[in-house]
Amino acid sequence: MMSGPSGGAASASASSALHEQGAASPPELLGGAAAGVGAGETQYSRMVDGGGEGSGGGQGESGHQSVVSFDRMTVDNERKRSDRFEDDDCMNSYAPSIVSSVLTADEVSDKKGFAIICLVILVGDMCRGIFFPIMWPLVQSLGGDTVTLGYAVAAFSFGRIISSPVFGSWSVRYGYQRTLQISVSILALGTLLYAQISNVGVEQFLILSQTVLGTGSGILGVARAFCADVTPMRNRTTYMAWLTAVQYSGFTVTPILGSLFVKLFEGRGVDGKTFQLNQYTAPAYFMTMMCALTFILLTTMFENRHRSKKPSKKKSKRLAAKEKASAERTMFGLMSMYDACIIGTMLLNVATKGSIASFETIGVAFAETHFGLSAAKAGAIVATCGSVGVVSLLCLGHLAKRFTDVQMIMGGMVFMVLGVLSIVGIEEEGESPTWRYVFAIFLIYSIGYPIGHTAVVGIFSKLLGRGPQGAMLGWFSSAGSLSRMVFPITSGYVADMADMSIVFMILSGVLGSAVLFTFISRDALTTLSA
Numbered sequence: 171m172m173s174g175p176s177g178g179a180a181s182a183s184a185s186s187a188l189h190e191q192g193a194a195s196p197p198e199l200l201g202g203a204a205a206g207v208g209a210g211e212t213q214y215s216r217m218v219d220g221g222g223e224g225s226g227g228g229q230g231e232s233g234h235q236s237v238v239s240f241d242r243m244t245v246d247n248e249r250k251r252s253d254r255f256e257d258d259d260c261m262n263s264y265a266p267s268i269v270s271s272v273l274t275a276d277e278v279s280d281k282k283g284f285a286i287i288c289l290v291i292l293v294g295d296m297c298r299g300i301f302f303p304i305m306w307p308l309v310q311s312l313g314g315d316t317v318t319l320g321y322a323v324a325a326f327s328f329g330r331i332i333s334s335p336v337f338g339s340w341s342v343r344y345g346y347q348r349t350l351q352i353s354v355s356i357l358a359l360g361t362l363l364y365a366q367i368s369n370v371g372v373e374q375f376l377i378l379s380q381t382v383l384g385t386g387s388g389i390l391g392v393a394r395a396f397c398a399d400v401t402p403m404r405n406r407t408t409y410m411a412w413l414t415a416v417q418y419s420g421f422t423v424t425p426i427l428g429s430l431f432v433k434l435f436e437g438r439g440v441d442g443k444t445f446q447l448n449q450y451t452a453p454a455y456f457m458t459m460m461c462a463l464t465f466i467l468l469t470t471m472f473e474n475r476h477r478s479k480k481p482s483k484k485k486s487k488r489l490a491a492k493e494k495a496s497a498e499r500t501m502f503g504l505m506s507m508y509d510a511c512i513i514g515t516m517l518l519n520v521a522t523k524g525s526i527a528s529f530e531t532i533g534v535a536f537a538e539t540h541f542g543l544s545a546a547k548a549g550a551i552v553a554t555c556g557s558v559g560v561v562s563l564l565c566l567g568h569l570a571k572r573f574t575d576v577q578m579i580m581g582g583m584v585f586m587v588l589g590v591l592s593i594v595g596i597e598e599e600g601e602s603p604t605w606r607y608v609f610a611i612f613l614i615y616s617i618g619y620p621i622g623h624t625a626v627v628g629i630f631s632k633l634l635g636r637g638p639q640g641a642m643l644g645w646f647s648s649a650g651s652l653s654r655m656v657f658p659i660t661s662g663y664v665a666d667m668a669d670m671s672i673v674f675m676i677l678s679g680v681l682g683s684a685v686l687f688t689f690i691s692r693d694a695l696t697t698l699s700a
Contacts, residue, residue: 280400283346284409286464286472287393288416290350293460294387295420297357298326298530300453301364302421303428303549306534308450312373316535320662323531325377327654329384334651338391338644346396347474350389351465357386358461365454368446388651390417391643398631398643407575407628408567414624415563421530422556422615425549428453432546508633511698514691515630516649518579521684522623524653525586525677529614531658532665532673540596540670541607551611558616566624575629575699576692580685582622587681589613594674632699 309319333353340349360383367376393413401409431452440447447455505513537548569578593610596602627646634642661673688695 280473282471283396283473284400286467287346287350287396288413289464289467290354290389291393291413291416292420293354293457293464294357294389295417296424296460297361297383297387297457299421299424300428300431300457302425302530302552303432303534303545304450304453306538307432307545308367308376309373311450312367312371312376314373316532316666317659317662318373319535320531320659322373322376322380323527323658324655325380326384326387327527327651327658329381329386330388330390330651331648331655333385333388334391334647335644337389338395338642338647341392341395345474346392347468347472349392350472351468353386353389353392354461354465354468355386356382358458358465360384360386361454361457361461365446365451365458368448368450369444384651388644388647390647390650391645394627394631394643398634405567406631407570407625410628410631411563411566411624414620414627415560418556418563418620419560422559423553425556426553427456429546429549429553431456507694508698511633511691511695512630514687515626515633515695516646518626518684518688519623519630519646519650520653521680522583522586522619522626523650524657525590525681526614526619526623527654527657528661528673528677529611531661532670533611535665536593536670537607539598540593541602541604543604543607551608552615555608555611555615558612559620562617563620563624566621569621574696575625575632576688576695578625579622579629580688582618582620582625583681583685583688585613585618586622587618587678587685589618590674590678590681594671594678596671598669629695629699633695
């Protein structure tokens with residue numbers, strides 16, 4: 171009669187010992203990251219203990235066996251999940267402040283910061299887009315020609331060339347907030363200088379103000395590095411597309427605001443000795459207010475962060491194979507496959523940005539001389555097609571599920587070639603139908619450039635991997651800015667000495683060569699960006 175109770179006590183004692191052993195196992199196996207899981211399971215095992223003691227020793231032991239089995243299953247799951255993160259190289263992709271809380275993120279981890287970054291990008295490119303409809307009339311009012319226009323457009327990109335690598339390095343050294351505050355302050359100075367062009371009345375002052383505006387807007391590399399910090403690699407192209415959509419809106423959609431200011435202030439306004447408000451100065455003062463608003467948001471709502479990367483303890487087979495492929499020699503042994511892909515994507519950036527810059531330079535003048543369109547109407551057409559291009563960018567995530575980055579690069583540039591060729595051979599002062607101009611702008615601004623160029627940016631960021639990208643993306647932006655400087659000046663000279671059709675034929679050759687390079691290098695680009 172007394173054997174049952176004594177047996178139950180022995181069973182309870184054994185159960186207690188087993189419980190202590192099982193409760194201690196999760197922290198030992200999982201480390202500090204699993205301590206919370208282990209504590210939760212300890213509470214559960216005690217509940218099973220109570221049931222075991224009340225119902226007999228045999229059930230108590232089986233109850234503990236099930237708890238220990240559950241613990242091991244959790245350990246295996248944690249190990250698998252950790253391996254998956256190391257294989258995707260996602261664990262080290264975030265800043266230290268969010269590593270512990272964002273482990274399985276498929277979206278932006280700092281949404282407020284990402285939104286403010288988008289605003290900075292928008293303001294920077296609005297300083298180019300909103301002046302698009304008034305640039306050519308302003309140059310004419312100063313006594314300039316298409317060559318002057320080419321230098322004015324190139325000056326903006328020259329400023330970016332100077333500042334992009336510097337801002338990229340500063341973002342790593344001093345953090346994003348201070349870097350962006352400096353850039354927005356320079357932008358505000360540039361808008362105030364632009365507002366004084368009519369007072370000064372010389373072409374060189376226009377070029378100076380454009381240079382200052384370009385210097386302040388050289389934060390594309392910084393913005394893309396921030397995007398790389400707060401997004402997972404597997405969705406990188408999608409979020410880069412969002413950034414590009416905002417940037418694209420800045421210089422293709424906001425010309426409609428410039429056209430609106432032309433309509434409102436043409437032939438009217440305030441004409442003082444030091445303060446003038448007309449079709450040329452109103453957009454500049456509007457942008458000054460936008461810069462002030464952006465600076466306030468950066469100061470009060472943007473959380474500063476510094477880029478840091480912890481060394482990975484484990485190197486997956488996929489990463490090892492990728493490193494082996496990147497080290498292979500190419501170009502007659504002159505450079506590694508990785509270096510060739512980096513330089514190649516920079517040249518693709520040059521081809522796409524340079525081509526769109528040529529249209530910015532001669533687009534309005536071409537519409538006036540070959541189609542009889544006013545500057546306001548030409549700006550409205552570009553803005554409308556640019557709006558469609560923003561929609562294309564927002565849909566890029568769906569395209570990325572069906573096509574690779576390489577395929578989107580080739581497809582986008584093919585559309586650009588078709589758009590350029592569609593207006594080759596149109597005679598000046600002829601009765602050319604307006605739909606041909608609209609069709610060309612649609613292919614270039616709505617489909618070709620937004621998809622092709624964004625895929626170039628995405629694949630370049632993937633090639634860089636998970637390290638700090640601020641400096642390299644700064645040089646990437648400088649390469650694009652260099653093309654925005656060289657192509658407009660060249661286009662201005664060619665259009666002045668020969669014919670605009672020659673410009674378009676040259677652009678077709680450049681874009682066609684870029685398509686050929688992408689096709690030949692498709693396997694290497696796909697492997698190294700995986």
